[in-house]
Amino acid sequence: MTTEHEDAPVRGMWRQGLEVFRENRLALVGVGLFVLLAAFSFLGPLFYQTDQVHTDLTKVYLAPGVDGHPLGTDGVGYDQLGRMMLGGQTSIVVGLAAGLLATVVGTVWGAVAGFAGSWVDAIMMRVVDAMMSIPALFLFMLMAAIVTPTVPMLIVIIGAFAWLGPARLVRGEALTLRTREYVVAMRGMGGTGGRAVRRHIIPNAIGTVIVNATFQVADAILYVAYLSFLGLGVPPPAANWGGMLSDGLADTFSGNWWLLYPPGIAIILIVLAFNFIGDGLRDVFEVRLRRR
Amino acid sequence: MGTRTRIVCGVVAIGLGLTACSAGAGGGAQQGGGGGAQGKDTATVALRTPNWILPISAPGFTQGENEIFSTALYRKLYSYQLDGTSTDNINPERSLAEPPVVSDEGRTLSITLKDNTWSDGKPITTKDVRFWWDLVTANKDKWASYRPGGFPDNISAFEVKDDKTFSLTTKKAYNTAWFTGNQLNRIVPLPQHAWDKGGDAEKTFDELTAASKDPKSYATNPLWKTTSGPWKLDSYVPSGEVVLAKQDAYSGPDKPKLNKIVLRPFTGDDAEFNVLRAGQIDYGYIPPANLSQKSYLESKDYRVSPWYGWSITYLQLNFNNPKSGVLFKQPYLRQALQMLIDQPTISKVIWSDMASPTCGPVPAKPGTPGGQGCAYPFDPEKARQLLESHGWKVTPDGQSTCADPALCGTGIAKDTPLSFTVTSQSGFAATTKMFAEIKSAMAKLGVQLTIKEVPDSVAVTPACKPQESKCDWDMSFFGSQGSWYYPAFASGERLFQTDAPVNLGSYSNPEADELIDKAQFSTDAGALQEYNDFLAKDLPVLWMPNPVYQISAYKSGLEGVEPQDPMNLMYFQDWSWKS
Numbered sequence: 001m002t003t004e005h006e007d008a009p010v011r012g013m014w015r016q017g018l019e020v021f022r023e024n025r026l027a028l029v030g031v032g033l034f035v036l037l038a039a040f041s042f043l044g045p046l047f048y049q050t051d052q053v054h055t056d057l058t059k060v061y062l063a064p065g066v067d068g069h070p071l072g073t074d075g076v077g078y079d080q081l082g083r084m085m086l087g088g089q090t091s092i093v094v095g096l097a098a099g100l101l102a103t104v105v106g107t108v109w110g111a112v113a114g115f116a117g118s119w120v121d122a123i124m125m126r127v128v129d130a131m132m133s134i135p136a137l138f139l140f141m142l143m144a145a146i147v148t149p150t151v152p153m154l155i156v157i158i159g160a161f162a163w164l165g166p167a168r169l170v171r172g173e174a175l176t177l178r179t180r181e182y183v184v185a186m187r188g189m190g191g192t193g194g195r196a197v198r199r200h201i202i203p204n205a206i207g208t209v210i211v212n213a214t215f216q217v218a219d220a221i222l223y224v225a226y227l228s229f230l231g232l233g234v235p236p237p238a239a240n241w242g243g244m245l246s247d248g249l250a251d252t253f254s255g256n257w258w259l260l261y262p263p264g265i266a267i268i269l270i271v272l273a274f275n276f277i278g279d280g281l282r283d284v285f286e287v288r289l290r291r292r
Numbered sequence: 293m294g295t296r297t298r299i300v301c302g303v304v305a306i307g308l309g310l311t312a313c314s315a316g317a318g319g320g321a322q323q324g325g326g327g328g329a330q331g332k333d334t335a336t337v338a339l340r341t342p343n344w345i346l347p348i349s350a351p352g353f354t355q356g357e358n359e360i361f362s363t364a365l366y367r368k369l370y371s372y373q374l375d376g377t378s379t380d381n382i383n384p385e386r387s388l389a390e391p392p393v394v395s396d397e398g399r400t401l402s403i404t405l406k407d408n409t410w411s412d413g414k415p416i417t418t419k420d421v422r423f424w425w426d427l428v429t430a431n432k433d434k435w436a437s438y439r440p441g442g443f444p445d446n447i448s449a450f451e452v453k454d455d456k457t458f459s460l461t462t463k464k465a466y467n468t469a470w471f472t473g474n475q476l477n478r479i480v481p482l483p484q485h486a487w488d489k490g491g492d493a494e495k496t497f498d499e500l501t502a503a504s505k506d507p508k509s510y511a512t513n514p515l516w517k518t519t520s521g522p523w524k525l526d527s528y529v530p531s532g533e534v535v536l537a538k539q540d541a542y543s544g545p546d547k548p549k550l551n552k553i554v555l556r557p558f559t560g561d562d563a564e565f566n567v568l569r570a571g572q573i574d575y576g577y578i579p580p581a582n583l584s585q586k587s588y589l590e591s592k593d594y595r596v597s598p599w600y601g602w603s604i605t606y607l608q609l610n611f612n613n614p615k616s617g618v619l620f621k622q623p624y625l626r627q628a629l630q631m632l633i634d635q636p637t638i639s640k641v642i643w644s645d646m647a648s649p650t651c652g653p654v655p656a657k658p659g660t661p662g663g664q665g666c667a668y669p670f671d672p673e674k675a676r677q678l679l680e681s682h683g684w685k686v687t688p689d690g691q692s693t694c695a696d697p698a699l700c701g702t703g704i705a706k707d708t709p710l711s712f713t714v715t716s717q718s719g720f721a722a723t724t725k726m727f728a729e730i731k732s733a734m735a736k737l738g739v740q741l742t743i744k745e746v747p748d749s750v751a752v753t754p755a756c757k758p759q760e761s762k763c764d765w766d767m768s769f770f771g772s773q774g775s776w777y778y779p780a781f782a783s784g785e786r787l788f789q790t791d792a793p794v795n796l797g798s799y800s801n802p803e804a805d806e807l808i809d810k811a812q813f814s815t816d817a818g819a820l821q822e823y824n825d826f827l828a829k830d831l832p833v834l835w836m837p838n839p840v841y842q843i844s845a846y847k848s849g850l851e852g853v854e855p856q857d858p859m860n861l862m863y864f865q866d867w868s869w870k871s
Binding site for chain 2: 053054055057060075076148149232235236237247250251254256
């Protein structure tokens with residue numbers, strides 16, 4: 001049961017955090033950009049409906065504004081504006097899901113390694129070091145070449161290799177936290193290691209984790225773009241901004257700029273949005289800023 | 293970092309991103325202009341560095357550039373032209389011998405050499421053919437063109453009659469056109485007087501092979517100085533530039549008009565294309581992804597020309613797949629699927645006219661428009677009727693299923709869906725677009741196509757038995773640059789005969805086997821046409837738009853480049869600069 005007395009400081013902490021976040025204008029811009037792009041991608045198709053399943057080879061490379069296509073059409077006649085919405089859904093879903101997957105896996109791995117210490121830590125972190133020594137993009141390409149790149153598969157592939165950064169970060173936090181008095185006291189009262197990790201290590205490292213998660217999401221979106229650019233993205237008729245950018249590059253010499261700039265700008269904006277949000281959250285979890 | 297600074301950084305980041313995109317889009321345009329890098333007696337050609345000089349190809353060294361290089365230095369017994377103007381497709385001018393004279397009910401071919409000389413002035417005689425014969429028969433397992441049972445296993449006797457005439461007797465009678473186009477094409481007279489040191493064919497072969505595996509010595513090794521071709525090797529940089537110089541002692545009628553040909557390799561398509569855009573090579577190619585720059589190149593004094601290959605392109609069906617194989621075995625279903633592939637429009641719109649429809653197993657004559665009279669042209673309505681008349685419930689944009697198993701065909705259960713996975717090639721934008729279009733067309737009849745792109749689709753879709761786990765693939769496409777390139781005689785014994793080595797889908801039809809045998813062994817001149825007409829209708833595969841071998845771009849002042857050889861050779865001796 002929670003009492004009113006216990007609730008008060010919690011509300012205060014959230015309000016304080018929100019205030020600090022709001023003071024960072026770029027963070028607000030980031031939130032605005034993300035909301036805008038997410039609304040464009042997920043709500044846009046409700047208001048602007050296009051056929052993104054059937055091609056139309058009689059309407060390829062129409063310029064913006066021609067024949068009712070505000071952003072023109074691509075090389076198989078898909079409406080480019082509708083395709084941007086469809087592509088945004090993939091990019092955002094894969095980015096968010098892969099970023100979160102990497103964060104969760106990395107956090108648990110790092111917390112366990114840091115808390116356990118000794119040979120457990122040594123083994124777990126050598127695994128991380130070994131995997132980090134291989135270029136991530138190379139691993140993604142290898143995996144994407146072996147398996148069929150569907151949306152869930154892209155999430156797993158990117159998430160499976162992007163957790164290394166968070167793992168190292170959280171492990172560093174855990175090494176510090178495990179020596180704190182409240183953790184030592186809990187262990188002294190018979191608390192298990194699992195409980196320590198669950199109730200103390202991870203919650204106290206959450207600031208670092210959340211800030212890092214935003215950058216993981218941004219990185220994951222870029223990875224999707226890289227893979228699609230290399231021809232290893234989701235197959236048609238699915239779309240994502242990276243793949244659209246790649247197609248646009250091939251077409252742009254013909255003057256079909258509308259196939260290049262919109263996905264390019266969208267990728268830049270969504271990555272910037274998550275970086276700005278990450279900056280803002282870092283301010284929120286920075287104790288000195290919160291107390292000023 | 294202050295808020296204002298951060299905003300500025302954000303704006304700069306967007307600006308840099310856009311600038312990077314712009315640079316990628318048009319940066320190269322500033323490199324344009326300038327003429328050919330060489331003078332008017334030289335042409336610079338974009339070509340990978342050849343790494344095999346011996347005119348007996350070895351496994352792993354059969355790349356196209358090696359064939360071009362080898363042919364420039366050593367003339368083959370027969371050269372071919374596929375324009376239908378000559379007997380058995382033999383090019384009478386470039387060949388070293390007269391067309392074969394057939395006797396003994398088609399089993400013996402007598403061949404008479406023309407008067408030609410080696411670069412050192414010695415005549416080319418049957419000793420040189422015999423030398424080649426001895427080398428390949430003694431070392432056939434090391435020869436890339438060898439197939440058990442094929443040439444030279446199918447020869448019962450090789451006889452030299454005199455210095456100019458020799459004969460080959462085959463174990464059974466072959467169609468002369470087939471034997472001439474697909475077997476005699478491998479014979480290359482070799483300079484016996486210069487290369488035969490001790491008479492031991494195995495030892496000599498090993499020495500020649502060892503020398504051929506040492507590219508850095510190509511330009512200096514005396515072995516390679518005695519040649520029969522129109523060119524001699526002037527300089528050779530391993531993995532780098534190769535210079536061919538006009539062979540003054542060349543005895544053939546097609547004497548080189550230029551003094552030098554520079555073969556310049558590039559690390560990749562983009563590197564080649566950037567140099568082409570800069571006007572620094574006289575003959576190059578446009579990578580398919582950059583085809584949209586055709587007009588730019590034309591404005592820079594290049595002529596862009598599709599190089600049609602002697603090839604066909606198809607979508608392989610796996611008849612042995614336990615699930616989809618029973619479907620593919622139904623001729624009506626193959627016909628319906630074929631009628632959902634709009635080859636003419638795909639060729640024109642997606643391949644930008646750099647592909648032409650394939651209608652059957654024999655390629656259209658080079659230069660003639662493909663797609664004329666295909667047995668099953670694009671007709672979705674007819675496809676729908678065909679499916680419905682065979683018991684399928686067609687659900688447009690849904691999932692069509694078998695409603696009446698008695699009509700659907702043997703082994704097809706009720707509610708079986710029409711759903712297939714295509715394993716295609718990644719890295720080809722036009723291929724991706726093509727399958728987006730085909731998927732769309734098929735979806736309109738409820739045929740669900742899942743596209744799976746992999747770097748090497750052949751490797752993951754092998755010929756298989758139904759019980760094998762690797763037999764789970766439905767359809768395979770590996771034709772982004774043409775699925776199959778034929779020798780001069782386009783018969784199908786390697787592709788569509790039961791258990792043929794490249795019959796990946798395990799197609800089997802006794803009537804087709806009989807027609808393939810007939811094309812290979814009978815003297816009936818119409819056998820190839822008969823075989824083509826049957827398979828065009830029987831659909832052992834789904835016929836697909838056939839892309840050109842290469843989109844060539846050459847300086848408009850360079851003459852003699854065309855017609856480009858459909859068998860992918862380059863005859864530099866025909867080239868000259870417009871005066």
